[in-house]
Amino acid sequence: MQSRNIEITVGVFILLGIVALSFLVIQVSGLSFADARRDTYRLSAQFNTVAGLAPRAKVMVAGVAVGHVTAIHIDPVTVRAVVDMAIDSEVDYLTTDSIASIKTAGVLGEQYVSIAVGGAEDILQPGDTIRDTQSAMVLEDLIGKFVTNFGDKK
Secondary structure (H helix, E strand, C coil): CHHHHHHHHHHHHHHHHHHHHHHHHHHHHCCCHHHHHCCEEEEEEEECCCCCCCCCCEEEECCEEEEEEEEEEEECCCCEEEEEEEEECCCCCCECCCEEEEEECCCCCCEEEEEECCCCCCECCCCCEECEEECCCCHHHHHHHHHHHHHHCC
16 A cells, blocks of 8 residues: 555656646747737838747837747748738837847847837838838858958958
């Protein structure tokens, strides 16, 4: 009887460990059950380069998460990267002159889309495209320019 109690106790601890590990994996990955229930609308923006940006990256306004990137694809006509975003429906104040830029959280952190709201009176409607964008800064290009300029001065 005592060995049966030990087996049940060990089983319960293993089950709790699996549940705790699953919870941590969901938290670290950024998945949320609340995301599926959010009411959102779609916006897009075109960038020259989206180096490092990935689907499910955050979309921020003034440092507050207001949505996420749903897809990234290339426009065959303009040969620019198109970033599709799902924006929370309560964010109904993005103007037509808003600026979308790709920024990095910290020095080597994850990339996200930052939207700076403009001052125009017209509001972006679902399905609209943000025209004014600033592409991602590619660290390798920046280092290459620094090395090239440093070598020319010698």
